[in-house]
Amino acid sequence: MTLTDVDLTHLRRTVELxxxxxxxxxxxxxxxLVDAAGQVRFEDRNRVKDGDETRHPEFEIARWSASHLTLHERAASTVYTSGEHCPMCAAAHAWVGLGRIVYVASAQQGADWRAEWGIPAGPVAVLPITVVAPGIPVEGPVPELVDEVRELQRRRFGA
Structure with a gap:
């Protein structure tokens, strides 16, 4: 995995979000969401607290890009995210034809943290993006930022 300073800048933004x-x-x-020219086209954060568990930022990126970018623009883009896409988001990403994904913490890391803290597993299977959407180039986890994401998750669960 070869990440650039630009990649790390965008990943830091995902942690801020x-x-x-x-x-x-x-x-x-x-x-x-960053286009081929390096311009941020869309960004979002989780918005599930009101009961709609589909309001993941990766899913919102897929929806937004389908309406605002051409298929070529979508394929040339990169989605940076603080946590690896869940199966729902990985499928949405693939269906709309988005390009590369770079994530900070893997879904397996998140599941391992939950187990360590005595938190029950989530309702959806922990699957790598490449199992759900095998044609997408994926990079992660990113050790430089994993501890920050782990701390956010720890705070989430009060662990």
């Missing part, structure tokens, strides 16, 4: 979500009483996840 995750922190913003947690501070607002939501689950700590954040994502950024």
């Amino acid at each position: 995750a922190r913003e979500a947690l501070d607002d009483g939501d689950e700590p996840y954040g994502s950024v």
